[in-house]
Amino acid sequence: MSLVADLLDGDHRALARVITRIENRAPGYRDMVSELHTHTGDANVIGITGSPGAGKSTLVDKLTAAYRDAGQTVGVLAIDPSSPFTGGSVLGDRIRMQSTATDMDVFVRSMSARGRLGGLSTATADAVKALDAFGKDTIIIETVGAGQNEIDIVKTADTVAVLVPPGSGDDVQMLKAGIFEIGDLFVVNKADLSGADRTVTELREMIRTRSDYTTGDDQPPGRIEPSIEDQTNGWEPSVVETVAKTGEGVDTLIDELDEHLAHLDRSGKREQRTHRRFTEEIATHVREDLRRLSTTEIERKGGLDELASAVQARDTDPYTAVDELLEPIRTCVESRTDRN
Amino acid sequence: MSTDQGRERQTIRCLVAKVGLDGHDRGAHVIARAFRDAGFEVIYSGLHKSPDEIVQAAVQEDVDVLGISILSGAHNTLVPKIISGLEEYGAASDTLVIVGGIVPEEDRAELKELGVAEIFGPGATMEETIEYVREHTEHR
Ligand code: B12
Ligand SMILES: Nc1nc2c(ncn2[C@@H]2O[C@H](COP(=O)(O)OP(=O)(O)OP(=O)(O)O)[C@@H](O)[C@H]2O)c(=O)[nH]1
Ligand SMILES: [Mg+2]
Numbered sequence: 458m459s460l461v462a463d464l465l466d467g468d469h470r471a472l473a474r475v476i477t478r479i480e481n482r483a484p485g486y487r488d489m490v491s492e493l494h495t496h497t498g499d500a501n502v503i504g505i506t507g508s509p510g511a512g513k514s515t516l517v518d519k520l521t522a523a524y525r526d527a528g529q530t531v532g533v534l535a536i537d538p539s540s541p542f543t544g545g546s547v548l549g550d551r552i553r554m555q556s557t558a559t560d561m562d563v564f565v566r567s568m569s570a571r572g573r574l575g576g577l578s579t580a581t582a583d584a585v586k587a588l589d590a591f592g593k594d595t596i597i598i599e600t601v602g603a604g605q606n607e608i609d610i611v612k613t614a615d616t617v618a619v620l621v622p623p624g625s626g627d628d629v630q631m632l633k634a635g636i637f638e639i640g641d642l643f644v645v646n647k648a649d650l651s652g653a654d655r656t657v658t659e660l661r662e663m664i665r666t667r668s669d670y671t672t673g674d675d676q677p678p679g680r681i682e683p684s685i686e687d688q689t690n691g692w693e694p695s696v697v698e699t700v701a702k703t704g705e706g707v708d709t710l711i712d713e714l715d716e717h718l719a720h721l722d723r724s725g726k727r728e729q730r731t732h733r734r735f736t737e738e739i740a741t742h743v744r745e746d747l748r749r750l751s752t753t754e755i756e757r758k759g760g761l762d763e764l765a766s767a768v769q770a771r772d773t774d775p776y777t778a779v780d781e782l783l784e785p786i787r788t789c790v791e792s793r794t795d796r797n
Numbered sequence: 798m799s800t801d802q803g804r805e806r807q808t809i810r811c812l813v814a815k816v817g818l819d820g821h822d823r824g825a826h827v828i829a830r831a832f833r834d835a836g837f838e839v840i841y842s843g844l845h846k847s848p849d850e851i852v853q854a855a856v857q858e859d860v861d862v863l864g865i866s867i868l869s870g871a872h873n874t875l876v877p878k879i880i881s882g883l884e885e886y887g888a889a890s891d892t893l894v895i896v897g898g899i900v901p902e903e904d905r906a907e908l909k910e911l912g913v914a915e916i917f918g919p920g921a922t923m924e925e926t927i928e929y930v931r932e933h934t935e936h937r
């Protein structure tokens with residue numbers, strides 16, 4: 458049997474293997490993801506993000522346990538940064554996710570950022586598909602909330618919860634750098650520490666200010682709207698306090714997450730978001746594939762340096778060089794238009 | 798048609814596991830850091846895990862290498878449990894299982910017969926351990 462067939466049959470090892478293929482961009486991974494696609498679309502995908510050490514993994518652990526108690530199966534993707542120097546990393550999230558240890562209906566997978574520029578969100582989205590096709594009811598993605606990469610990852614979720622530890626000016630700064638806009642709800646974790654009340658107040662204040670400005674509904678395709686737009690459709694992000702270490706507040710958080718998912722369904726937002734996500738996904742793949750095709754062609758022509766030298770020697774010019782380079786693609790595209 | 802199915806990665810994934818009541822974790826930390834510095838992706842199990850937990854983590858994380866660190870002397874009962882667990886999931890044959898810590902000479906043959914590829918005691922250097930892992934995970 459094929460790996461995908463085994464996965465669909467409920468084989469844990471096959472699921473693990475498929476995710477490895479996806480992570481590695483191993484030969485054949487695209488065909489696998491293609492095969493999986495028809496079997497996806499049933500899972501609720503929750504993104505958990507926030508500054509390093511905010512308590513994300515601890516909270517994911519408690520959420521997982523709660524979902525299991527409610528009879529759901531759970532998949533977790535925990536994404537960790539890798540060392541910029543050696544490419545190696547110690548993936549430390551799993552160690553905090555022990556409440557459901559030995560329960561095979563919880564599938565936890567650690568992924569390293571591994572310096573793939575931009576490719577990480579694609580790999581994550583593909584891994585989510587594997588878990589979805591496997592039949593996981595709820596899929597949780599944990600990622601540190603820093604940088605565009607992380608924002609892209611978490612945008613593949615239906616619902617995004619942003620964790621903010623109490624009483625740190627830095628965190629408010631971080632929130633301003635793009636993470637804030639994608640939060641469907643906010644969690645002040647470590648509510649046992651002092652300063653939690655103030656952070657809650659600050660967050661509520663920020664949410665109020667943010668709902669003062671509105672974005673148009675007619676955004677260009679290929680852009681996922683920040684969830685600020687949801688407010689005009691009746692969703693105001695809530696602020697929940699939790700103590701992940703003890704589990705306090707987790708039930709309330711689950712209620713809020715459920716509420717948001719229900720809101721997505723009620724308002725038709727889920728369909729819209731999914732649609733935009735696929736628009737984005739297709740656009741990304743097209744960009745990536747074209748980039749690869751052109752790289753191959755450039756190499757065939759002796760590499761960019763070779764071309765640059767020719768331009769420098771006035772044997773050719775940049776426009777002509779590019780025209781020649783892309784000739785095969787252009788010819789192909791144009792001969793196709795004739796048929797339509 | 799898909800033009801590009803991607804390139805093969807050569808990042809080695811490894812689970813460093815502490816099993817049973819054994820609280821000696823210095824060696825496990827040392828080895829986890831050395832593996833990381835060698836460019837591996839390392840998942841550390843934490844202390845006091847049951848064999849089942851180790852098996853679950855090794856299967857789900859799809860590691861190339863399972864490195865079990867044992868200094869308690871309980872290797873003869875714990876390692877077989879882990880290996881049979883891996884077998885249950887069809888993961889034993891292509892996971893490189895290595896053991897480190899305090900394992901008396903007379904126990905080594907039996908562990909190797911079970912499927913442990915190599916045993917690294919206190920005398921083993923990081924360089925040779927890393928080299929060994931690189932060599933034995935190549936064709937996975
Ligand atoms: C330090 C130490 C402790 C510390 C541990 C601190 C800690 N957090 O780790 C403390 C004081 C807590 C301690 C307690 C005990 N200890 Co003690 N301890 C030692 C000691 C002196 C050194 C261990 C050490 O840290 N070495 C340094 C590290 C870096 O080396 P290492 O662990 O061997 O790791 C190297 C290799 O083995 C290998 N390796 C290790 N793991 C892995 C994994 C992989 C994947 C790979 C590839 C390689 C690898 O690579 C490492 C680097 O080269 C040893 C004796 C010795 N010389 O080994 C006794 C020793 C391990 N302890 C022993 C005992 C009996 C105990 C106690 C039961 C003592 C008691 N009677 O109370 C308790 C039990 C505690 C518990 N809950 O498990 C015995 C074990 C006997 C046995 N196996 O039959 C030993 C061997 C002492 C002896 N000769 O009797 N201990
Ligand atoms: N006081 C307190 N500590 C907590 C709480 N939740 C988590 N912690 C502690 O915070 C530390 C970090 O927790 P993690 O769950 O690893 O945080 P994280 O956000 O996943 O960390 P990274 O993945 O490294 O970014 C651990 O020591 C936890 O025990 C909480 O509610 N209160
Ligand atoms: Mg974490």
